[in-house]
Amino acid sequence: QVQLVQSGAEVRKPGASIKVSCKASGYIFNTYGITWVRQAPGQGLEWMGWISPYNGNSKSAQRVQGRVTMTADTSTSTAYMELRSLRSDDTAIYYCARVTLIAGVDENYKFDFWGQGTLVTVSS
């Protein structure tokens, strides 16, 4: 069965970096995209970006562009999201999810399997 297992909770000081991992199993890793979504305390879901493990192409949301790097290691079926220059408003639960193209609908997609979430706390 498809599973995405994320790394554990982390605490960082403002200005530091964090790298969250997302290990996939149960499917062919490089045939689906991986996306990252976060939820700050009391807030809704915010899309951060995605990566194609097949060719390494990635896109990120404007709000985190320049501070985020998404990578994928096909040898271990693991995706990574690194966020730099952390601020207090980066405190959130970070989720990875699999991106599946919808058959018969050009360029439409869905986030069909999700990791369990990783709590990142940024505090001095």
Next chain:
Amino acid sequence: DIQMTQSPSSLSASVGDRVTITCRASQSISTFLNWYQHKPGKAPNLLIYAASRLQTGVPSRFSGSGSGTDFTLTITSLQPEDFATYYCQETYDNYPAFGQGTNLEIK
């Protein structure tokens, strides 16, 4: 950027009720619209994709409709496990946006 607006922001209902949540896009997005259920401490769960297609394993009391700018998620005969926050998400472009969420609470 496409903006997604859900209404209501919160909703109280009873077990057995029929509930409708609406989502409006700032521009036409055809049927490029997904719905997710999110419970505290859990990962979001995909319910509906492409506006009206039921994700495998999701109970048939969930349904979606709409196209263009206006969409609805309907839950018939609410069950105790349905009390959660629901999000719509547009997938019209490569920068998907979520609605702000609708918190469905027990009355």
